[in-house]
Amino acid sequence: MADQHNVVAEHRLSLQERLGSDMVLTEASEMLRYCRDWHGDVTSAAVAVLRPRSTAEVAAAVTACRVLGLSIVPQGGNTGLVLGGIPDAPERQVILSLERLNRIRTIDADDFSAVVEAGCILSELKDAIADKGMFFPLALGAQGSCRIGGNVSTNAGGINVLRYGMTRELVLGLEVVLADGTIFEGLSTLRKDNRGIDLKQLFIGAEGTLGIITAVSIKLTPYPDHVATALLALASLDDAITLYRRARRDCCDLMSAFEFMPPLAFDLAREAMPDLPIPIAGDYPAYVLMEISGSGLIDVNDLMERFLEGVMTDGLVVDGTIASSQAQARSLWLIREGMNEGQAKRGSHMRSDVSVPLSKLASFVSDAEAAISQALPDCISVSYGHVGDGNVHLNVLPPTDLLGEARDQVIYKAKTVLNEVVDLYQGSISAEHGIGRLKRADFESRLPDTRRKLLAAVKHAVDPHLLFNPGCQLNLNGIS
Amino acid sequence: MADQHNVVAEHRLSLQERLGSDMVLTEASEMLRYCRDWHGDVTSAAVAVLRPRSTAEVAAAVTACRVLGLSIVPQGGNTGLVLGGIPDAPERQVILSLERLNRIRTIDADDFSAVVEAGCILSELKDAIADKGMFFPLALGAQGSCRIGGNVSTNAGGINVLRYGMTRELVLGLEVVLADGTIFEGLSTLRKDNRGIDLKQLFIGAEGTLGIITAVSIKLTPYPDHVATALLALASLDDAITLYRRARRDCCDLMSAFEFMPPLAFDLAREAMPDLPIPIAGDYPAYVLMEISGSGLIDVNDLMERFLEGVMTDGLVVDGTIASSQAQARSLWLIREGMNEGQAKRGSHMRSDVSVPLSKLASFVSDAEAAISQALPDCISVSYGHVGDGNVHLNVLPPTDLLGEARDQVIYKAKTVLNEVVDLYQGSISAEHGIGRLKRADFESRLPDTRRKLLAAVKHAVDPHLLFNPGCQLNLNGIS
Known part of the structure; x- marks a missing residue:
């Protein structure tokens, strides 16, 4: 252990000598914010944090690390959700932060x-x-x-x-x-x-x-100067998907957002933002936040009104409100954002980011929530997100009084149950967040052999010394 | 040579034995249409043409060729414009046509x-x-x-x-x-x-x-049920690009086509289709064929009318016609298609497919046409195409009475002059047609070393025996 510390100290000195002390952070207190993930679930460490200011400095940093046998974990804003930018081998990895290369x-x-x-x-x-x-x-x-x-x-x-x-x-x-x-x-x-x-x-x-x-x-x-935003109440997620299909046809390529929320969204948003106005009275089974936007000669308000007239006449949308100002539109979006904060306030929970074919989304959510409810009857499922893309964040909140390892076990169990349903639907365990280190095992266990071989061949061709982010996405060298 | 023929004959026999005679064509007359390119400029040959009916049969064909040491030129509809699907080593290449794998x-x-x-x-x-x-x-x-x-x-x-x-x-x-x-x-x-x-x-x-x-x-x-098509007359290509920018803002994501044509387009189209109606009187320096399309609640005709009212009031468009029926829209598009046929009728010519940044397109076309006019005063340049993408087909037509090798030399010279101007503008010598074999030398001579190494590394990683389409895009083994 003492030897290992000496090696790290020598590496730090070498990096400073080669790259200049302005580029190299080595104090634990200075490195902390780079070594902790966005949610604060994991705190790691690193040999150093390198902060180049130019492409040439990045190239110099890469060469220095390669020569010293250190691998590099590149990091942007450190807002990733899958531990792709956090070291997992602190004594032989440096973080290379791009934050000063920002022109x-x-x-x-x-x-x-x-x-x-x-x-x-x-x-x-x-x-x-x-x-x-x-x-x-x-x-x-x-x-x-x-x-x-x-x-x-x-x-x-x-x-x-x-x-x-x-x-x-x-x-x-x-x-x-x-x-x-x-x-x-x-x-x-x-x-x-x-x-x-x-x-x-x-x-x-x-x-x-x-x-x-x-x-x-x-x-x-x-720039889309004209934006129409509406919050709509519906009878079910199934109806929300029917509505999406109709909106794709009726509003064509002018629809810019279509977010699904369950009724719990309002409770969660209020827990985070107690004064948030909730503009729809009553309690409906499903909500959609929809946006149409355009520039120039496009009249998005007229389009939104004609669209809603049609779908309300047909009974597909049972209640709704169109924002009459930018401020009102902003407060509708705050519900969507607040529900994330509200979940965080209920403690650590199972977050997911899955996708299935659009035509199967309603049945998938129903099956997945049922499976979770059966396996973990004390937990609450909350499903929301970009349903127009077949992408749903199906999160599972353990009881607030469940703490420590017991809570972690419930979260792990929830993930396992969910992923089994995702597999049945030939879905993706990562629609947008990526693999990183957090989802690596789940990714690798589902990876067909042909694809794995091809990924490994490409990695070895482009990064023959496995210098960049070892342990992220794939475990290729068995030591990450 | 006799030996070589024997080798080819043996390979043909082996392929038939391994894959069945239904999959394997070896008669020159049967293979001809696969071995000649779309324009009819080049006629090659092949050991065989393989025509699998299923993915499993493709896999079997690949394995057979690998075992026999034959390389494979995959081919779809054989409509490529850069000889990417035509063998250049007829005695060791087979064509694998996908035409029967068509469900x-x-x-x-x-x-x-x-x-x-x-x-x-x-x-x-x-x-x-x-x-x-x-x-x-x-x-x-x-x-x-x-x-x-x-x-x-x-x-x-x-x-x-x-x-x-x-x-x-x-x-x-x-x-x-x-x-x-x-x-x-x-x-x-x-x-x-x-x-x-x-x-x-x-x-x-x-x-x-x-x-x-x-x-x-x-x-x-x-499906975009509603389509508005207009043919517009303008003072210059520069104005056409200004018009494009305004259309991007005014018509937003509903604009589906914006094709530039010079006045010569009408002559060329009429040479191919003598009865084609030309719906704009007079002779203007530049024309644009523009299309707005949408489904559902989108009123594209109203949008097109309001757009044209604005740009004609501002003098950006000097004349124009909106198609009043599908048949009329079709005849507008026939001008665009006819001008291609008209060029072909004037004999072989230099076809190009280049792109530059949109803001430099007008100046690029002006410079390139001037350079060609200076180098080849007897030739006619015709520039048209998808200018909204910064993509122009700048073709050069030699005098119709110039034939044979002299004509080929002029075409080669025109390409060389054009590519020099493309380089000055940091443009692409292939905006959409690809590299194939026709543009390989021009591609390779412009390829930075870093990119070439990476391309070679990826090729070797994915296709280690250089089985697929050797000689297309890159010359890696020196024998293609």
Whole structure:
């Protein structure tokens, strides 16, 4: 153990000598916020935290680590939900934080594109783009803290996926530092470029296992000045999915969000925000928060009104309210956000992020909630989310007075029961959060042999020394 | 030479014995249509043409070829424009045609998805999907002959890219036969699935160099019942790009096509279709064929009228006509299609498919046409295409009486001059057609070393024996 400490101390000294002390944090107190995950469930440690300010400094850091035999855990805003950015071998891993590599290089409204460094905070980026009359559609709860490099590395989803796609579909080009310290220079802003195999796709969603994304060129669209937001009450999740299908046809590509919430959403939101106004009276079995948006000549309010008139006449929507101001729209979205905070207030719980084919979603949620209720009768299931994408967050809240290891066991059991139902429906155990370290075992146990071999072959081809994020997504060397 | 013939004859016999004579064509007359490219510019040969009817038969064919030391050129509808599906080493390559693997496995309107085999002809697929009220947006000139596996392998573009993206964005999952004969089973219809590195992305646009795509699951959208089509006259290409930007804002995501044409388009179209009505009088410097489409409650005619009122008031559009019937819309599109046929009637010519950043497109076309005019004063440049994507087909027509080798030299010279201007603008020499064998040298000479190494590493990792389409995209073994 003493030897191991000496080795770590020597590595720290070497890193400081090679990279300069400004780039290298080694004090436990300074490193803490990088070593603890977003939910605060796990606190790890690292040999050092490296904080380069330029792509060249990232390349130097990669070379230094390779020479020293240290592996690298890349980290953006540290808002990941699956421990993809937290070391699991603190004595031989460094965290490489992109937070100081955070310039916006260009925003070109005429080109509908921007080039930004990996460390840009998503909301700051969106604001700077909005100042030019343009819009970057990626929108998720953590946008005030997450960074674009992390969004790309995890192929982040969020509330606007049904219209604009996952992060992958918003990326035009990447700059990536590779394992040999060379730079993959692919920051094109071309909308179409079909020159052979599209290598950048490999790094999107790789969670930092193949290289370090240092900058991204992204697609922009005109800013949607006109937004219509409605909260709708329905008889069931099944009806919500019927409503989604109809909205896809009636409102076409102008629908930008369609979020499902159960009645419990309001209780949970109120627990987090006691003064939150709840604009629908009564207690209905299902709710949908729906948004239509557009720019220029598009009249989204008229469209929303005509749509609701039709679906209320047909009895598909039983009650509803359209926000009459931006402030009211904001307070409708606060219900959706507050329900997350409310769950956190009830203590640690089983969070999930699963998807199934859209046509099976209602039956899946019904089966999964029944299975959980049977296995864990004292727990509460709460299912909500981006149902238009077939993606539901089916969370399980243990009784508030259940604590410690007993609580952890219930959470583990809930996950196991849920995943069994996901498998029956040929669904995904990770619709948007990724694999990281948290879901690795569940991922690997479901991985067909052909796919595993191909993943391993690609990893070895691109990162032959397994330098980047070992233990994330796959356990390839057996020692992570 | 006699020996070589014997080897080929033995290989043919072995293939027939292993795979059955129904799967294996070896007669030159039967193989001809597979060995000649779409334009008829090149006629090659092959050891055999294999025509499997199932994924299992594809796997058997792959294994047989690997054992015999033959490499495989996969082929869909043989409509490619860059010789990606035509052998360049006839005595050691077989063509594997997917044309008999052409079932539609499922169309699920409730799921907005379909699963189809690689050999499905695109237009047949679109029709079958339309019968269910759904829409598959991929639309290109060759759609009556091209096959979906080829569309995916080449990441095909077409006229609807500005709204729906390239083929890559329409793919939910793939089934691929790999070099070892195993099957990558990834025919998911999940809209969101973020389980690690997305391996299917590697095969999209790989032009058959990494595996053989045997089936595809695709995204569908509701059928756009309402379509407004307009032909607009403008003062310049510059104005056309200004118009595009305004249309992106005013018409939002409802614009589905925006094609630029020069005045010469009408002459060319009339040369191919003498009776084609030309609905705009006068001779303007630039034309745009624009389409807005939607389903359900969207009134596209009203939107088009209000849009045109604004841009004509502002003088951006100087004349225009909105199609008043489907037949009239069809005849507007015939101008666009006819101009391609008209070019073909003027004899072989330099076809290009380049892209530059949108904001530089007008200046690029001006510079490129000037450079060509200076280098080749007797030639005519014709620039048209998907300018909203920054993608222009800048073709060069030699004088009709220039024939044979002299004509080929002019075509080569035109390509060289054009590509030099593309390089100045940091553009792409292939916006949508791919690399194949035709553009390989131009691709490789522009390939940064980092990217080349990564491409080679991935190729060797996925196809270690260089079984698939050697000589396409990259020359890796020096013998292709």
